[in-house]
């Protein structure tokens with residue numbers, strides 16, 4: 001497959017600094033359109049979408065994504081095979097192979113409007129351990145099947161947080177949370193404060209800021225897997241429909257298993273990394 005030109009040196013620098021980067025219109029309409037149709041078709045069968053408009057449940061009902069929408073849609077799975085996505089991942093993994101056993105297919109992120117006013121959520125986490133080698137385990141890609149505007153339920157991330165706790169010690173996500181909550185910047189996130197502003201500040205020399213992943217269908221965000229992030233409330237009047245996938249470096253899977261205290265090779269048959 002021909003390599004599609006991917007990131008500029010400025011974009012690589014931004015990604016190294018922030019751990020997150022937005023790429024407008026990276027996915028072509030011919031790829032995002034069928035994925036959108038597949039998922040919205042499913043939401044149509046649930047009576048939420050009539051082909052042009054949303055009808056929101058008035059009874060507080062929630063949608064169970066895995067059971068009611070499902071994650072297995074060929075057109076959605078095809079998104080992560082798009083040359084533009086593969087080139088992006090190849091750039092950021094420096095041409096190393098990624099694992100296909102742990103995360104086999106992309107995941108739909110769906111949330112109905114669920115808040116009158118937006119506030120900082122709880123549930124901050126990482127999906128990767130810190131590795132003793134200091135290596136980045138991989139990247140997570142997000143895109144949108146419907147426009148997601150500010151306060152519309154887009155995932156929130158702490159830009160810069162991947163640069164913390166790379167001190168030669170391996171830490172599973174629970175230990176990352178425990179260490180970060182000692183820092184003044186993170187206390188409002190782990191506490192109950194729940195303000196409406198997106199905080200910015202620093203820990204030591206590392207600048208940090210909370211960023212909401214917003215965008216239009218086909219826009220892509222890519223995130224270093226070490227970045228702290230959380231699901232956010234949706235304070236708009238339309239559902240949030242996103243797709244995400246994690247690309248993990250295959251050559252680091254044994255180090256990941258060791259970080260969790262599992263046997264070498266434990267991840268080769270596809271156990272979840274959490």
Ligand SMILES: O=C(O)CCC(=O)C(=O)O
Nearest residue numbers: 109154155230231232244
């Ligand atoms: O935006 C969301 O629903 C949560 C995303 C998330 O936490 C994840 O992908 O790990």
